[in-house]
């Protein structure tokens with residue numbers, strides 16, 4: 243489905259990111275429309291994680307502009323506490339708070355940051371937990387859960403803030419193969435509901451299934467940007483062809 | 492060996508009174524130490540200019556001078572420049588001055604053990620710096636550092652035995668007095684040991700229980 247006539251939610255213009263003197267992101271341009279799913283692909287170290295981290299202020303940037311909902315995220319006056327509520331992030335290693343139960347993990351943001359009613363948040367959390375099949379694990383501690391369960395909880399925790407976009411950084415990379423599916427299914431479900439997402443993954447089948455567009459990055463530059471079918475069957479650049487060959491036996 | 496029970500019974504009230512003083516000193520000394528340590532470690536975490544340097548100097552000074560010297564300085568030294576305070580206040584401040592640096596180091600190592608990714612995880616749900624400290628960093632730091640904090644508490648309760656040097660009738664001081672007056676050395680020391688055990692054993696159990704409780708979520712039993 244073409245979502246390019248939807249409203250632009252996130253716009254990245256000529257983004258430059260350097261660590262010390264090394265350029266890691268070198269003039270990235272991207273427009274993400276509401277409801278769109280962008281899958282970011284590229285060889286290890288090309289800057290995929292850095293790109294996502296720049297979007298919610300975990301990294302400072304050295305040039306260019308990021309606009310979210312029409313507001314610039316550059317400069318000292320950005321209200322990150324407010325912005326981050328709208329940008330959900332899920333990490334490779336779950337990063338649930340180990341000293342809190344599942345439900346405490348989920349409620350922390352909505353109650354302490356968004357100051358919402360406990361009862362209302364609780365209802366939402368219960369619904370979301372049911373959706374990911376974990377409503378019976380409310381009172382467990384993260385250490386008592388499997389990797390796949392932890393990652394599904396992490397997704398629920400982010401969703402419970404009612405974000406406008408979700409960022410996923412290799413969220414199945416740390417999982418045993420049999421748990422990958424349960425997490426990917428949750429993300430596929432979100433895509434069906436129209437959630438705007440940027441997903442970094444090494445699961446090519448999943449990328450093809452979930453993406454509206456594939457963003458292929460190499461050495462900090464956008465190398466290719468195309469629809470998944472196009473990208474996987476007929477990659478334009480040599481770098482993309484090489485990259486895809488790695489996944490073929 | 493015959494023990495003079497008569498003597499023990501007759502000096503019991505003295506010891507009882509002294510024990511309460513020891514508990515009082517230990518309690519306030521420890522409590523203030525915890526507060527000082529917490530404040531210092533938060534200053535270090537935020538790397539607040541100037542204050543950070545002051546904390547560094549304080550920690551070095553406090554850890555590298557004997558408590559006795561610190562007390563004499565407070566009690567006799569400060570009188571010279573016109574600041575006088577009661578022996579008890581002086582002793583509590585002395586203990587807190589010493590304990591604060593130990594607690595600060597314990598908190599600091601606990602805070603440093605909290606991973607950068609946990610902090611990012613907290614930030615990504617929109618927590619402010621203060622909320623991050625309160626809901627993510629400190630609880631995790633506590634769980635890690637609870638054994639050191641507990642050891643410091645016990646250490647401070649034992650250090651009360653030194654503050655008798657500035658004329659406070661805590662257990663050590665009273666024992667020395669009693670020995671000086673009646674020459675019942677064995678009985679007096681026996682009472683002293685028992686008194687400390689009565690104070691410190693329950694404290695130790697309490698701390699062990701607390702440690703388990705604080706660590707349960709993250710580490711199980």
Ligand SMILES: Nc1ncnc2c1ncn2[C@@H]1O[C@H](COP(=O)(O)OP(=O)(O)OP(=O)(O)O)[C@@H](O)[C@H]1O
Pocket residue numbers: 261266284285286287288289290291292293
């Ligand atoms: N904190 C940092 N300091 C210095 N260099 C860094 C830092 N973080 C990342 N880099 C460098 O920036 C480049 C991009 O890193 P990034 O983590 O974004 O890559 P990636 O595309 O996510 O790779 P992977 O697929 O392995 O996760 C890498 O060359 C990395 O070495």
Ligand SMILES: [Mg+2]
Pocket residue numbers: 290291292411412
């Ligand atoms: Mg990465």
